[in-house]
Amino acid sequence: MDEQDSNSQSEIRDPQSLILFDNVSKFYGEILGVNRVTLSLAPGITSLVGPNGAGKTTLMNLMTGLLRPTVGRVSVLGIPTDRPEQLFPKVGYCSQFDSFPRGLTGREFINAFLMVSGFSRKQSQDLTDEALARVDLMAAADRKIGAYSKGMRQRVRLAQSIAHHPCVLILDEPLNGLDPIVRAETIALFKDLAAQGLHLIVSSHILHEVDMMSDRVVLLNNGYVVAEGGIQGVRDEMEEHPMQILIRCNQPSLLAARVFRSDHVVEARLHNDRQGLFVKTRNADQFYLLLNEVVSQGEIELESVAPVDDDLSAVYEYLIGSH
């Protein structure tokens, strides 16, 4: 990937506009979180990609001061991460912790933490309403968060992280739990925020999502940055590498016969329980179109369609192996 390119860009940028990791290592006792990470992230959407345990959340927690580096230094727009009063007017973090202070409504939750940040009551109320509207949660704003669905909890966390208009937004698996429509709207919101000149740091283990929204990727594996650079390189490599999808349906053999005629399908294998079909395809989008066509003919009833995690790991390995 364009490692050299990105480095030369970083050198000419003002450090006050960058997120910098300077030889950062983080150990949890004897367990490695991340090791010798040196990065400079410029404005735009940067995705941290890697399998579970790769160090994505650790990097995000280091950027926000929730963790302190064992070795090295982290700064965000020139601010050391141990100064929350300077850092968090500029930074919003939508973490993966799916928990909230007890007994609060969505509106109270966002409003309360804006006031903790020093906003006046009136400012907090206005910013809360704006953030709730932005994530389409106004209708449920006065319900207790405890009664929210997973997707609504994800959205209220997102609203809380953007409410104060940060210029750096850090999002840990922000699309988890969202339905396809909200997912598309949220991706559009991210692109809109990035177009306004914000830093967006997004973690994901779903390469397809990363592909849709990122300007740059940082590929992590076992606590190491294995590659970083423009999304085009990853996209090209993904297109060359087959993606595996599991389709649960009532007639997997028939489905196999239908899909195997297509050029981009390289393998179709029945699941052991004979209730599903593993398909390897070089072009996921084309495959989904084909699947829609087959299903619309009415002979096959679909139960579920999901990318297979093992294969995702294989893609990571493939990408990692190529560098």
Add this chain to the structure above:
Amino acid sequence: MSATATTIQDRQMHAPISIRLRQIAAIMRLEVKKNFFGKRAFLVYLLALMPIGLLGIIAILPPQAREWLDFSGYPKLFSGIYSALILRTVIFFGCAWIFMNLFRGEIVDRSLHYYFLAAVRRDVLIAGKYFSGLVTSIVLFAGLTIVSMLLFFFPHFYAASVRFFLDGPGLTQLWTYVAITVLACVGYGAFFLVVGLFVRNPIIPALVLYGWEWINFLLPPLLKKISVIHYLNSLVPVPISEGPFAVVAEPTPAWISVPGLLIVTAVVMLLAGVRIRRMEIRYGSE
């Protein structure tokens, strides 16, 4: 940078005191509500009701022992009940529960990170949480002290109690007990807040301190001074005997014990301020 971020940062730099006071008030609003109406408040209410229940039973079924029949012995009897039941047990464990949960409870609930991700200095967070604990404990336990004293005196000797409170030393004693309660909340509160920050299982240090406070009467004079209860007992308006095995020590005068407790509290809070600056959010390891 967005306009809002600039505004808040400018204000943080140019008017730090007013911003910090506003932040402390915002933290207190959140925490006091939780302390009074959250699920964890149930145990504190149960503790606070314990002496009231006991004194209610005594009001209905007065003991027949000689000292309970003579009003002149009542101030001493109440002093004993206050010291043993209210101060050493209810206030001690009540403060332990309230103050340890300010941080430990949020770690258990996995919600402390929201505070750490707000544009607030962590020592301001400590102050906000501590003051919210103080408001909760003082309202509860000062109220408990007043109700307990009135419930103790009035049912059996109404006329004598009216004279005791309006013309005698009753009211002064009542306010002294309330002041001791406030000081106990200040001192124990700071200790338990720090314990909640430092120790994963705070029950053990709480029990160790409880034991230390209970054996205080057996300790030599120098060791007695390394406790909260020694200074609080020195302030009790009606001194009580600590039993035949007690090691007698001069009570510490109020002009030393009160500022002494406040200074120790301030030092403990400074320690908490240093500790929280280095604190990490790692719920998985808790």
